[in-house]
Amino acid sequence: MKKEIKTLMKHAEDFGFTHSGELNLDSLVFMPEVRQMCNSDLCKSYNKNWMCPPAIGTLENAALRVKNYNFGMIVQTTALMEDEFDYDTIHNTEIKHKNNFMKLVDNLKSKYSDILPMSAGTCSICNECSYPDEPCRFPNKAIGSMESYGLWVSKVCELSNIPYYYGKNTLTFTSCYLLNLHNIDILDKIT
Ligand code: SF4
Incomplete structure (x- = not known):
């Protein structure tokens, strides 16, 4: 991994994420199976939010959109639960992950003209x-x-050589950012 990209990962961890790594752009496969899971409304968001299916758009549009980017970064927040019913840790970890994610979105937007965050x-x-x-x-x-766009998150992690599961009683939230780095000197941008 290039030194500059390592620095970008370090930057992500400075924002409070427990893990970060380069996303393999070839892992961005938009799957009808994931859309079907959304359609089954397990998370109670289907057809209730502009950024969920069906309003977010087709898988084909998602695939076209990511072609604009040449670099991806995965960020994760992992926590250890007392047991699988440790709802406090689940809730607090989700809030922490989302807050850190939004802070890094703002930070990256101040430096890059075009980014696509997926939470x-x-x-x-x-x-x-x-x-x-x-x-x-x-x-x-x-x-x-990531799911609302049609990505199978564990597959994206696997193909990017980033763990999705960190062991018994762990909980991990995973998100990503797509950037277009062109010939930008990353070090200049983030320091
Ligand atoms: S910002 Fe998000 S929650 Fe608010 S209206 Fe738009 S999609 Fe809905």
């Missing part, structure tokens, strides 16, 4: 999404999850 979980910028009655209140800030 863990549905867009929760507003307490209640305006979907479907009104347009999205913050179209430039709204963020879809």
